[in-house]
Structure formats: structure tokens, C-alpha cells
Amino acid sequence: MFGGGGRKKKDESLSQAMKPENPPSGGGSVTGFDPEGLERAAKAARDLDNSRNASAAIELIKTQEATKQHEAAAKRAEMDAYAQQLRAQSIEKEADEARKTLDAQTQHEQRRAEYQDQLERKRQVDMLNAQKYMQEEQLKKQEEMVARQEEMRRKTAQYEAELRTKTEIAKAKAEAEGRIAQERQNHDLILDKVRLEASESRDTVLKAIQDGGKLLGEGLSSYLNDTEKLRNTALTITGIAVGVYAARTSIGITGRFVEARLGKPSLVRETSRMTVSQFFTSPVASSRRILGIGVHEQDALKGIVLEDSLDTQLRKVAVSTAHTKKNRAPFRHLLLHGPPGTGKTMFARQLAQHSGLDYAVLTGGDIAPLGREAVTELHKLFDWAKTSRRGLLLFVDEADAFLQSRENSRISEDQRNALNAFLFRTGTESDQFMMVYASNQPAQFDEAVMDRIDEMVEFDLPGPHERRKMIAVYIDKYLLNPPNRWTRKVETIDIGDAEIEEVVRETEGFSGRAISKLAIAWQAAAYGTDGAILDRETFFKTISCGIKL
Incomplete structure (x- = not known):
């Protein structure tokens, strides 16, 4: 019992000796090692050496100390890891700061470069403005110099003109004074000469009148006494009057015939038909053309580049028109519409040549200025068109300027009458002429005009x-x-x-x-x-x- 109780007391005293009196807090040693506890442990060890359980106690102390050492090593390892983490965070933070510094330097360099570029551009602009100002000043000085030279030249010319005028005046004055002095000296001689010439002229005229009256009286008396001469004179005068009247009538008829055949109405801007001037200028070529000698048909679309579907459509129109002329059938009327410059007029000319027709070109804008004369000119135009031996293709360019709807309030009474005359002359089918209209705005046409159009062809702008x-x-x-x-x-x-x-x-x-x-x-x-x-x-x-x- 004594032994067990003594051992128990020794163990408690050893435990108390091993416990630190002041356990380390958060502010103690980093490793957790307490030297005071070691001293107490050494004291307790000396006390235990005297007991019989000293060896067991020593082993226990060693075991506890080893355990604490392992715990201290684990804490050191944890602290090392924490220190490495702090160093890594510090390195990362330094890298971020360095990257931010580099970005800031880069932005600064960019702003500096942009500012320098702006300064350079401003310098260039200022230099150009200065050069422009110097050039303008130099040009102004040159203009002023030219103006001064021109002013000096004008003053010099004016001075020379004044000198010439004064010289001419002095010369004329001297000549006049000389002539006056000479005439004063010869005054009496001149008066005698004038009186003598007047007396001789008067005597000559009186003698001529007397002789003429005597001869005229004798001839008239002889003529009136001769009946046969009177009869022949009357017949001659009658024949001359009849001849003059017949000649005037025949010349008028011939002139109207020639005008109808070879003349050109005022509305026609261009035509392939022969005119009077062309006929007399080159009669051989004109006669061959009138008779159709040497005239060959050509491709209606020669030199005209169009979209494939439009090309096919127009070729059908050309073939149909040519066959219509050969068979003397009524022509179909066309409307070509689309933007300007797309080949409408060119196709109309070549369609006429391909079909063997004459062509004539007029513009709708020429009709409105004629006023009341427009109706007469239109009738002359269609009368002239019917005289063509080959048939006529009448091409009306800018037709919307003339053939506008009669419901339009802006159309004048003269334009309305001209449109009615046009509709009257185109109201029935004809094998003598073919109408081809060209317009950029076909929607403005009168309904009666649209009713006379047999086919519409749209010309669009060319593609690639x-x-x-x-x-x-x-x-x-x-x-x-x-x-x-x-x-x-x-x-x-x-x-x-x-x-x-x-x-x-x-x-x-x-x-x-x-x-x-x-x-x-x-x-x-x-x-x-x-x-x-x-x-x-x-x-x-x-x-x-x-x-x-």
C-alpha cells in the first residue's frame, strides 16, 4: 500500500513538474519550447532518481518529450508553409504591380506618341497653311503687278491715241484751210464754168424732148391706123398672160410635190430620207438611195450591248418588223422606256435599217412651243410620212413631254388640241408608218396613247x-x-x-x-x-x- 501510494504521488509530482507554470500563449515562442519546464523536468528527474520507479518515469518523460518535439516540428512545418504562401502572395502582388506599372508606361508612351503625332500634324497643317498664304500673297502680288502693267499699257495706248487724234485734227485743219484758200482764189472761174455747163445741159435736154415727142407722135399715129398690128398685139398680150398663169400654177404644184417627196417637216430633227439640199448636192447617191440600189439590211442590234433576255426580245421585234414590211401588213407600235443613255434611240435607228424602213426622229418637247401651229405641223408630219416608198419608222423621243394625260390640269388647250390631232392620225393601223415611243416616265401617258401601243420594252442600266x-x-x-x-x-x-x-x-x-x-x-x-x-x-x-x- 505504501509503495503504491508513494508511486502515485511520484507520478503526480512528475506530471506537475512537466506542466509549465505559464503555458505559452499566442505571443510565446514560435516553436512552443519552454525552457522553464525543462528545468522543472530536470529537477523532477533528480527527485525521481531516488525513487524506485525512476526508470519508468524517465521513459515516460522521454516519450512525452518526443511527442512534444513532433508537435513542435509539425508547427514549424506549418509555419514554413505559411511563410512560403506569404512569399508567393508577395511575389504575385509584386508581379501585378509590375504589370500595372508596365501598362501605365505603355499608355503613357502611347499618349505621348499620339500627342507628338498631333503636334506633327498641326505643324504640317500650319506649314501648309503658311505655304498657301504665301502662294496667295504671291498670286495677289502678281495680279496687282499685271493690273498695274495693264493700266500702264492702257494709259500709254490712250496717250498715243490722243496724240494721233491731235495730229489728224491738225492735218485735216491744215488741208481744209488750204482747200478754202484755193477755192477762194478760183471762185470766179468756177462760177463761169458752172453757168456754161448748165446752159449746155438745158439746151441738150430740150432738143431731146422735142425729137422724142416728134418720133413718138409719128409712131403712135402709124400704129393706130394699122388694124392688123392692133390685132396681133392683143393676141400676143393674151398669150403671155395665159403662159404666166400656167407657169405659176405648174411651179406651185411641182414645188408642193417636191416638198412632199424631198422636203422635211419642221418637227423632224433627224431623218434617213433624202432632203432637197441632199438631192441637189449628191444627185447620184440620192437617186441610188431612193431607188434602193446598194441598200443592205444589217443586224438591228449591231454594236448594242444588252442583257440576254432583252436582246432576245428585241431580236424578235426586229424580225417581226422586217417580215411585216415584206408582207405589207400593218405595223405594230412600240414603247421603249428606261433610264437615258441605255440604247433606245440607237435601237430605233437600227430597227428601221434592219427592216428596210426610213426613219425620222422628233422630240416631244418641240411640240408645246408651237402653240396653235402644232396641229398643222403634226398633220404635215403624217402627210409627209405617208409619202415614203419604203415606209417610215417615226421615233418620238421624250414622248412623255407631249403625250401626257389629258386629265392633267397643267396641260394647255393648244397641247390638248395637238394631242387630239395626234390620236386622230394614229387611231387606225397603218402599213405606211410605224410609231416607236421613248420615255423615262411611261406612267404619264394618256390612256388613249397607251391603247395604241402594242408592245412595251424596258431598257435597264447595264449589269456587270x-x-x-x-x-x-x-x-x-x-x-x-x-x-x-x-x-x-x-x-x-x-x-x-x-x-x-x-x-x-x-x-x-x-x-x-x-x-x-x-x-x-x-x-x-x-x-x-x-x-x-x-x-x-x-x-x-x-x-x-x-x-x-
Whole structure:
């Protein structure tokens, strides 16, 4: 019992010795090691050495100390990991700060570069403005110098004119004074000469009157006494009067016939029929043309580039018109509508030539200014159209300016009468003339006019394929192989298929007429150089100028 109780007391004293009196708090050693506890443990160990359970107590203490050492090592490892985490966070934060600093430096450099660029641009603008100001000042000085020179030249010319005037006045005054002095000296001689000439003239006139009266009286007396002479004189005067009247009548009839056959009405702007001046200027060629000698039919769409479906439609119209003329059947009337410059007038001319018809062109804007005379001129036009041996294709350009609806309040009474006369002359089918109208606004036509139209054909702006063909045709016509043998050919440099395709894209919305004008502009630009050369830069610069215009 004593032994057990003593052992128990020793164990308690050892436990108390091992416990630290002041356990470490959060502010103690980093490793958790307490040297005071070690000293107490050493004291307790000395006390235990004297007991019989000293070895067991030592082993227990060693075991507890090893456990604490392991716990301390785990805490050190945890603290090392925490320190490494802090160092990693610090490195990451430093990297973020460095990246922000670099971004700030980059933005600063960009702003600095932009500011320098703005300063440079402003300097360039100021320099250009200064140069412009200097040029304007120089030009102003040159203009002032020219004005001063012109003023000096004008004053010099005025002074010279004044000197010449004074000299001429002095010369004329001297000559007049000389003539006056001479006439004063010869006054008496001149009066005697005038009196003598007047007396001789009076005697001559009186003698002539006496002789003439005597001869006239004798001749009249002899004529009145001869009955046969009186009868012959009356017959002669009657014959002359009849001849003059017949000649005047025949000349009037012949003139109206020639005017109807060879004349041209005032409304016709252009025609393929022979006029009087053409007939007398080249009678042989005119006679061959009137008789149809050497006249050959040609393709109605020659030189005209159109969309495929429109090309097919117009070829059918051309074939139908040609067969209608050959069979002497009534013609069908056409309306060609679409934007200007798309080939309507060109097709009308070639349709007439293809069909063997004459053609005449008039514009609707020419009828309104005629006023009351418009009805008379229209009747003359259709009378003239019926005299054509070959038949006539009458092409009315800008027809909407004349054939507007009669319900329109702005149409005048004269225009209304002219429209009624036109409708009267076109009201029935005819094998003598064919009407072809062209308009940009067919919706304005009068209903009666639309009733007389048998077929409508729409001409649209050319697409990329048509523009490509037109550009090739006009380049060949105006640049590479001009029709006139005296026209100089143009040499192209660095202009190939790629450049042509670029032109096709840039000319979107161009009409055929606009593209032909563009080719003529290329020709003019080439003729403005030595050697008639058209390079790539001038090629596209001309297009840009054309688009701006």
C-alpha cells in the first residue's frame, strides 16, 4: 500500500513538474519550447532518481518529450508553409504591380506618341497653311503687278491715241484751210464754168424732148391706123398672160410635190430620207438611195450591248418588223422606256435599217412651243410620212413631254388640241408608218396613247457582264482601233484584265452612253501626253474624275 501510494504521488509530482507554470500563449515562442519546464523536468528527474520507479518515469518523460518535439516540428512545418504562401502572395502582388506599372508606361508612351503625332500634324497643317498664304500673297502680288502693267499699257495706248487724234485734227485743219484758200482764189472761174455747163445741159435736154415727142407722135399715129398690128398685139398680150398663169400654177404644184417627196417637216430633227439640199448636192447617191440600189439590211442590234433576255426580245421585234414590211401588213407600235443613255434611240435607228424602213426622229418637247401651229405641223408630219416608198419608222423621243394625260390640269388647250390631232392620225393601223415611243416616265401617258401601243420594252442600266462587254468594245473603238484611219492609236501601259474588272466595279450605275463618254475621256487623256500613252494611274484617275462629275 505504501509503495503504491508513494508511486502515485511520484507520478503526480512528475506530471506537475512537466506542466509549465505559464503555458505559452499566442505571443510565446514560435516553436512552443519552454525552457522553464525543462528545468522543472530536470529537477523532477533528480527527485525521481531516488525513487524506485525512476526508470519508468524517465521513459515516460522521454516519450512525452518526443511527442512534444513532433508537435513542435509539425508547427514549424506549418509555419514554413505559411511563410512560403506569404512569399508567393508577395511575389504575385509584386508581379501585378509590375504589370500595372508596365501598362501605365505603355499608355503613357502611347499618349505621348499620339500627342507628338498631333503636334506633327498641326505643324504640317500650319506649314501648309503658311505655304498657301504665301502662294496667295504671291498670286495677289502678281495680279496687282499685271493690273498695274495693264493700266500702264492702257494709259500709254490712250496717250498715243490722243496724240494721233491731235495730229489728224491738225492735218485735216491744215488741208481744209488750204482747200478754202484755193477755192477762194478760183471762185470766179468756177462760177463761169458752172453757168456754161448748165446752159449746155438745158439746151441738150430740150432738143431731146422735142425729137422724142416728134418720133413718138409719128409712131403712135402709124400704129393706130394699122388694124392688123392692133390685132396681133392683143393676141400676143393674151398669150403671155395665159403662159404666166400656167407657169405659176405648174411651179406651185411641182414645188408642193417636191416638198412632199424631198422636203422635211419642221418637227423632224433627224431623218434617213433624202432632203432637197441632199438631192441637189449628191444627185447620184440620192437617186441610188431612193431607188434602193446598194441598200443592205444589217443586224438591228449591231454594236448594242444588252442583257440576254432583252436582246432576245428585241431580236424578235426586229424580225417581226422586217417580215411585216415584206408582207405589207400593218405595223405594230412600240414603247421603249428606261433610264437615258441605255440604247433606245440607237435601237430605233437600227430597227428601221434592219427592216428596210426610213426613219425620222422628233422630240416631244418641240411640240408645246408651237402653240396653235402644232396641229398643222403634226398633220404635215403624217402627210409627209405617208409619202415614203419604203415606209417610215417615226421615233418620238421624250414622248412623255407631249403625250401626257389629258386629265392633267397643267396641260394647255393648244397641247390638248395637238394631242387630239395626234390620236386622230394614229387611231387606225397603218402599213405606211410605224410609231416607236421613248420615255423615262411611261406612267404619264394618256390612256388613249397607251391603247395604241402594242408592245412595251424596258431598257435597264447595264449589269456587270454588260458593262464588261461595253468597256471592251469602246476601248477597242476609241483607243486601240479607232474607225478613222487618220486617228492616232493609243498605247496602253499596265492595263490588263484586273484593271478592267476594277473599272467594271467602279462604273456600277453607269449607262451605255456614260461608258462611251468615259472611253472618249481616256482617249483625250492619252492625247494629252507625248506619244498618246494611257498608263494605269491616268486610267483610274479619269474614272474618279468622271464619278465626281
